[in-house]
Amino acid sequence: MNEHEIEDVLDGRRVDRKGFVAGTAAAVAALGLGRFGAADALAASGAEAGELFYYNWADYVNPKTYPAFTNATGIKVKKDFYVSNEAMLAKLKGGARGYDLIVPTGYMVSILSQEKLLQPIQWSKLPTVKRNINSKFRHLPFDRNDRFSVPKDWGTTGFMYRTDLVKERPKTWREFVNLTKGKYSGKVTVLDGIPELIGSMLVMLGYSYNTDNPSQLDKAKQELIALKPHLRAITSTEYKQQLIAGKIVMALGWNGDGLAVAAKKPAAYVIPQEGAEFWVDSYAIPVGAKNPEAAHKWIDFVYAARNNAVETSYTYYGSPLKPALLRGVLAKSILNNPAVFPSSAVLAKLQANQVTARGTALRNRIWTEFKNA
Amino acid sequence: MSGGGGRPGRGGPRYPAWLALPALGWYAAFFLAPLGFIAAYSFAELSGFVGIDFSWNLDNYRYLWEPVYRDIFVRTLGLASFGTAATLLVGFPFAYWLARYSRRRTLLLLLVIVPFWTSFLIRTYAWLIILDPSFPVFRAFHIDLLYTTSAIYIGVVYNYLPLMVLPLYAALERIDWALVEAAQDLGDSPLRAFRRVTLPLALPGVVAGSLLVFIPLTGEYLIPAILGGNKTAYTGTLIAQQFSEAHDWPLGSAIAMVVIASMTVVLVAFSRIAAHGEAAHG
Numbered sequence: 001m002n003e004h005e006i007e008d009v010l011d012g013r014r015v016d017r018k019g020f021v022a023g024t025a026a027a028v029a030a031l032g033l034g035r036f037g038a039a040d041a042l043a044a045s046g047a048e049a050g051e052l053f054y055y056n057w058a059d060y061v062n063p064k065t066y067p068a069f070t071n072a073t074g075i076k077v078k079k080d081f082y083v084s085n086e087a088m089l090a091k092l093k094g095g096a097r098g099y100d101l102i103v104p105t106g107y108m109v110s111i112l113s114q115e116k117l118l119q120p121i122q123w124s125k126l127p128t129v130k131r132n133i134n135s136k137f138r139h140l141p142f143d144r145n146d147r148f149s150v151p152k153d154w155g156t157t158g159f160m161y162r163t164d165l166v167k168e169r170p171k172t173w174r175e176f177v178n179l180t181k182g183k184y185s186g187k188v189t190v191l192d193g194i195p196e197l198i199g200s201m202l203v204m205l206g207y208s209y210n211t212d213n214p215s216q217l218d219k220a221k222q223e224l225i226a227l228k229p230h231l232r233a234i235t236s237t238e239y240k241q242q243l244i245a246g247k248i249v250m251a252l253g254w255n256g257d258g259l260a261v262a263a264k265k266p267a268a269y270v271i272p273q274e275g276a277e278f279w280v281d282s283y284a285i286p287v288g289a290k291n292p293e294a295a296h297k298w299i300d301f302v303y304a305a306r307n308n309a310v311e312t313s314y315t316y317y318g319s320p321l322k323p324a325l326l327r328g329v330l331a332k333s334i335l336n337n338p339a340v341f342p343s344s345a346v347l348a349k350l351q352a353n354q355v356t357a358r359g360t361a362l363r364n365r366i367w368t369e370f371k372n373a
Numbered sequence: 374m375s376g377g378g379g380r381p382g383r384g385g386p387r388y389p390a391w392l393a394l395p396a397l398g399w400y401a402a403f404f405l406a407p408l409g410f411i412a413a414y415s416f417a418e419l420s421g422f423v424g425i426d427f428s429w430n431l432d433n434y435r436y437l438w439e440p441v442y443r444d445i446f447v448r449t450l451g452l453a454s455f456g457t458a459a460t461l462l463v464g465f466p467f468a469y470w471l472a473r474y475s476r477r478r479t480l481l482l483l484l485v486i487v488p489f490w491t492s493f494l495i496r497t498y499a500w501l502i503i504l505d506p507s508f509p510v511f512r513a514f515h516i517d518l519l520y521t522t523s524a525i526y527i528g529v530v531y532n533y534l535p536l537m538v539l540p541l542y543a544a545l546e547r548i549d550w551a552l553v554e555a556a557q558d559l560g561d562s563p564l565r566a567f568r569r570v571t572l573p574l575a576l577p578g579v580v581a582g583s584l585l586v587f588i589p590l591t592g593e594y595l596i597p598a599i600l601g602g603n604k605t606a607y608t609g610t611l612i613a614q615q616f617s618e619a620h621d622w623p624l625g626s627a628i629a630m631v632v633i634a635s636m637t638v639v640l641v642a643f644s645r646i647a648a649h650g651e652a653a654h655g
Contacts, residue, residue: 084617084618086617086618086619086620087617087618089423089620090616090617090620093423093620111422111423114421114422115423189602192603194618194619228604231602231604232520232602233520233602233603233604234602234603234604235602235603247505247506357420357421357422360422360619361419361619361621364614364615364618364619364621367614367618367619368441368442368445368606368611368614369441371604371605371606371610371611371614372441372444372445372606
């Protein structure tokens, strides 16, 4: 993809992978086992290198990366998880301090920086990043001067389905909606995300993902209210397992989750023909970080091609590294997968979340009516 | 609040007022002050994504007259009323039997309390497994309740039952059953004796249990989110949405204020009923 496409498209959003149960379990593990493991690592390295307090989406890091990082740097990792950008913002805005590293989506990077909740990235401490980053991922619209963020990965918000349980081959949002209202009623979930769900309906109707136009938003609302009785659940965190278990057959969600399902069962992820959301999640360091040094070390560590391949082959999200660097280390099945790395023609149809404050307020009202329907 | 000072209770001992100070301080710091904040926020205005402008703006309350919010309040009232009635219907016979007839009270009471040893969240998640259509009982009858209103109601009765049973038991356990026998000896039918003697004496327990179930249910958030598939709006989920997703603290605060005001009305009504009961039989 070229710079213009990224510029057009950028400021994306995504949310959590596996979810609340996994998140809770991981948090429990982090409290108990994690502490034990970290103590071991510290004893082994014999040096007190401090601790990294990483506040992230659940299941968004390859579990192998933590010990690898601790082995390389002596820094142990303490974890906490959030289920949405909004929940993370609420916590930081509410005064939570001590996190060293967070992963906001583009639009949230701008909100956090406006709210003075981020501290500047020190690029002099990121030699590997400077060497390996794809230049297209520098100076992105949500952080023009790369002051507060370093891209982690990127992806799309589309839909996925079990190819063995759904006979049809839906390619558009309209087909997804019609199948949900028809044959597969009660066997479909959608994301519990306000901009994602409303935005997808807007795109289906041929409007901008980011529109503020009340009559366009009203049409999207009507679509959602008509869809509501046919949904099994509204969840950003449980659809992956439910698809694998066959309890649902289709879901509106993120590409990485779609590919994780496809790794276990016959399934396909679709970027609908009408278009979809494109998002970039970035590393950022919040104010009040106790160990920004460790945060820089983590970012630089995962930007090494080999380490980055370990991450990408777990999360199935697009990497911001130079493509040439990935060729040797990342499996071809991922590298050539259009759901991870879409073609330019497809990318041209994507839009990033750039919803205004006014648009956000209107969407919130729609969401309440949708939940009430 | 019943802090109060040396009230010369009808010939009883004078209460040393300072005993109430710790509680008074606690409530002032952690209840009254936050309540003041919520009140102030409810009149504020949202600016930009997360900014708050404090003013005296009534828009947040005006929004709440829209039909969608009325629907949500009514639905919440329905849930809280159902939960209270159902736990009372299930809990009263059990508490009655426990207090009057059971020989294994301590053990059974312990069993009522045991669920509290596990987190509310985990217990609610456990119901996902039970309500799953592949769970043997449901699979046999092809019943799929998961993520429905029925699932929410089942979760509510399960989670709130102990809160009803314990105060009911406490009230019933103090009853001198000789009074009931006396009523029957003097010609009352068992049913009439129950209605005229047992029930009035148990009334404080009924009131306490109902309040313990009804009030938290009006803010119930987890059960609809987990067992209801996050599909249905109640005031609890609506407030959570304003604070954790929409960042509309002013609107969230206004909804909270309306809930608090409604609860105050309910509380006064209940305590009148209780006072009546006590006055009639005290």
